[in-house]
Amino acid sequence: MATYDPFRDLDRLATSFFDARRGPRRMPMDLYRDGDHYVLTADLPGIDPGSVDIDVDGQLLTIRAERTLSAGDGVKWITREREAASFVRQLNLGQGIDTDRIAASYSNGVLSVTIPVSEKAKPRKIEVATENGAQVLQAHESASASSAADHPQPVEQ
Numbered sequence: 001m002a003t004y005d006p007f008r009d010l011d012r013l014a015t016s017f018f019d020a021r022r023g024p025r026r027m028p029m030d031l032y033r034d035g036d037h038y039v040l041t042a043d044l045p046g047i048d049p050g051s052v053d054i055d056v057d058g059q060l061l062t063i064r065a066e067r068t069l070s071a072g073d074g075v076k077w078i079t080r081e082r083e084a085a086s087f088v089r090q091l092n093l094g095q096g097i098d099t100d101r102i103a104a105s106y107s108n109g110v111l112s113v114t115i116p117v118s119e120k121a122k123p124r125k126i127e128v129a130t131e132n133g134a135q136v137l138q139a140h141e142s143a144s145a146s147s148a149a150d151h152p153q154p155v156e157q
Helices: 006-017
Strands: 029-034 037-043 053-057 060-067 085-092 103-107 110-116 125-129 136-140 153-155
Antiparallel strands (some): 029 037, 037 110, 060 085, 125 136
16 A cells, blocks of 8 residues: 655655756766776766767866657556756867767767877976986876876866
8 A cells, every 4th residue: 555655756756846957967977097098988978979078178078968769659657767868068178188089889878988188298308318328218197297287177066
């Protein structure tokens, strides 16, 4: 026997009335560095790959996607918790990124974006010669010495 719960109905009403998710939704993502490139993975379940749009404007990477739900004529919904939605995410890429070689793929509801580090931003060794030329010292830039501006940073909306 089902019992009436006024708090559940009030919660459901408040959620639908004050739901901030009506606009573009954020997509959960992971971002990590693997050698000479960054890898961004974002969950986009139920998204038509043709609706995914990735743009680079200067150093700003924007990912947009749409989920549309279709139903035939005469369908009578029993419950409908999945909604059509727009998703958007932006990242500030910083200066050390090769924006011309960014690549993306979509598989099993996960979008993967590979963001290569530019050649000039990669760590390198610099030889230092002495006056007599007998000794050559080598210096190199370590990964920890690079500034935070060289790494992709999410932009909160």
